[in-house]
Amino acid sequence: MNARFALPSLVLTGAVVALAGCVPNAPSGADSVTVTATDDGCTLSSSEAPAGTLVFSVENEGSAATEFYLLASDGSSIVSEVENIGPGLTRDLTVQVAAGGYFTSCRESDNADAVPVAFTVTEAESDVPVDEEREALLNQAAQTYRAYVQQEVAALVIATDEFVAAYTAGDDDAAREIYAPARIHWEAIEPVAESFGDLDPSMDLREADLAEGEQWTGWHAMEKDLWPPLDYAALSVDERQALADQLVADTAELSARVNADDFTFEAFQIGNGAKELLDEVATGKITGEEEIWSGTDLWDFRANLDGAWEAYVVLKPAADLTDATLSTEIEERFAALDAELAQYGSLEDGFANYSELTDDQVVELSRLVEALSESLSHLTAAAIG
């Protein structure tokens, strides 16, 4: 079997195309092919289907996990796939296909016996999006977003150095001044940083997330030290230095990882990242929990939004192949939220402290976040098609 079978999937397990505003798994009018997998291989209910949206409904009647691939005419390049179908389970693979010759395969990636079977997609009456175009757009998106992440991390390294210099020198006023602007470079790429499960807790853990007896390090430990509550015992010079050294080392490690040759993105990660950035706003910033000592939540809010906008922009061309009205809706909702947030400041001029917002103002921001999040949650499926 071709080595490409070992590549990570571009499609989430069980992912289906969910057009914005559409609830059904299988778009109406889609042709459907039933694939029955057994320990001996798989049987398709049909060996051909018309071009357009096609649903392969894969039932695993075998005793081991299986996966199903739609392969291009060369018999090895993966057009789309659904993995990890446990015994007794059924998964749908929804793809948009142009007319032409394809192959299907129903085996595990390392099974040398798997022989792809020809599958023909016949001409449809109307034009359908061509997968090659989508694939090129997604590849472009991944490269652009990777560069954006590297740029933000480079800025984070510089800003972190400035911050810890002031902090360890005991220049608290300067450190307080730099804290929020430095963190925007972290917040803008938060889902990427969080994907490194060891670095995120070391760098960004909030006090409430500590386990009993756990050592607290990172930005928020220094935040509390700079904006101390009443009963707080200030850190010693050595303790400050230890926190600073750890943060600088962690940031350097983050930089090394995002600049490594094997650091790559897939489109679904970008789209999900955009949604997660809004989730961050909805769960932490809108409630004032993220920056509980400094009250600089609106800086993080702005940075999360900017990161989500970047992710949206790179995926928009591919998403538009599926549903251009989705991007119109997303842009309108970004604009509405931008306008609301602009009342409270900007990255250039600084933001109001979170505690200055009235309940009504927080509610209004929250409503706009919910609306944008709802639209962004359909972006990944639209972009992948």
Added chain:
Amino acid sequence: MSERHGVSRRAVLGGTGVAVGAAALAGAGFATGRATASPMQLRHYDFHGDHQSGIVTPQQDRMHFASFDVITDDRDALIGLLRSWSEAASVLMTGSELGTGIAGGSPLAPPDDTGDATGLPASGLTITFGFGPGLFSKDGVDRFGIANKRPAQLIDLPHFPGDTLEERLTGGDLCVQACADDPQVAMHTIRNLSRLAFGIASVRWAQLGFGRTSSTTRAQDTPRNLMGFKDGTRNLKAEDSDNVNRWLWAERGDGQDWMAGGTYLVARKLRILAEIWDRASLGEQEALVGRTKGSGAPLSGGNEFTEPDFTRPGAGGEPLIRSDAHVALAHPSANAGAMMLRRGYNYTDGADALGRLDAGLFFLAFVRDPATQYVPMQTAISSSDAMTVEYVRAVGSAIFAVPPGVAAGSPLGNNGAYIGESLFA
């Protein structure tokens, strides 16, 4: 504890109350009753028994839970409350009104029973009492002379990663869990027991629950929680007597003999970030849970009751069930074999100030030893279960020792037996 059928709610004393059979009541569509009563609502359970009701009892669909602060230092007053609670519980569980009911008393005094459940069947009501750490000593003060009887198993729960507890939703010196198949019956119980407690104990916090999120017997279907997934598939069931004895009931020799036949209750109020969960893709939701949303089958294959296979490989050799999936972290195999009996409920408190659904899971677990059966599992889930970390917030938390039941045949009342008697003996 046995199950009986067909007892109506009627006046215990007096005779001026209208005594009506449940069947007749149902047929007549009695003004304060339900138009029809299901067989479930006609069930009732005995108050007496080696163990308290409401633990291995087939889990009812509704709950009203209340945690109380004891506001007196008078040991006799506390014992008096436990006596009156025990007697009242035995009456309420038969579906009867308290005291002289709603119409049998003096016209110049408030009725003994608030009356809001009059005309309703027993509805399978169970009442379970528990003692919090504060009953044994509070702020270092041994108010009732029982500090040396605090069981080692009644630990102070640690702070779990991600806890965003609201002080007003934590702790308590006493608790009452009222479960029934009619929410009004459950609420009536807490309302009337609170009334009996005025001046001795006051409600610290309370929770209404609807829709059980676990099954405690094999005859019950697996319900769904507010995340839309089947919950309680692998719960410890009443029929698993070996495991129930091993993992649920305290025995003599566990440390405090007065707890023999009792157990420990951990209550956690877990808010679900519903709007955000609802925007997660189906693939992500299933991967986080480790089961399919439709059938509840583990992702390693089979049907709902197939044992998950955490090693069965999928694409690229990675297990079909992620190691940080909820089912992987909560499974006994990840917790030194430890099991627990869960009696969770869905809850909603309406909407929050931002218009978001204020709802989630009111998690109740009964275990013989919280330190070994609950804390390690919760620590793993709070720090590594991606579903919990991303989509669930713990806002309330409490722990209670649940004493044994009152022996069959024991008289109740002023000089009679009561829940917790062995503690004060």
